Amino acid sequence: DAGVIQSPRHEVTEMGQEVTLRCKPISGHNSLFWYRQTMMRGLELLIYFNNNVPIDDSGMPEDRFSAKMPNASFSTLKIQPSEPRDSAVYFCAILRGALYNEQFFGPGTRLTVL
């Protein structure tokens, strides 16, 4: 089953704190995407990996954001230091389907930065 586990599901933190969001595809996948969703900006692609290598990180807002994919079964998105404008829902997605042309989304992490 090509499911995706994201943790935590909800995170409330204070401005200036480090936040780490985690994504774990249930079966290992070499392609992985991080998205951010807000009311103002909608759904934005932050970064995507293929074969565990970042292919396009042009959507990463600034240096406070970093992402890693050490293996096909795990990825992290880190924000340091966090700011209130980072409050959003962060989704992780993987490719699946016969031609790997379908993105399958995790349930998301709702981040609130006070």
Add this chain to the structure above:
Amino acid sequence: AQSVTQLGSHVSVSEGALVLLRCNYSSSVPPYLFWYVQYPNQGLQLLLKYTTGATLVKGINGFEAEFKKSETSFHLTKPSAHMSDAAEYFCAVRATGANSKLTFGKGITLSVRP
């Protein structure tokens, strides 16, 4: 480069009425096209996709969409709306080929009146 236009942000229909959500795309190469649905506080779920072959594609929950190359459109329809169809709907485009990221439209909220 690809882009997606979803005109309007909100559509309201009566239960049992036709649902029509419009999507126009721009792509310099033959595209893959997708419709995703997002229910409140959930991740995005694939409704249907067009890759190659038949231009009328059927998805889950009675939805279908037709790829019209001449009109660069991929409108989503359902003959009879149900209350459970109330959600946000996203159209997305991706270029064929490996490592191609999805480009999403801004989304449109569907409300269903009793």
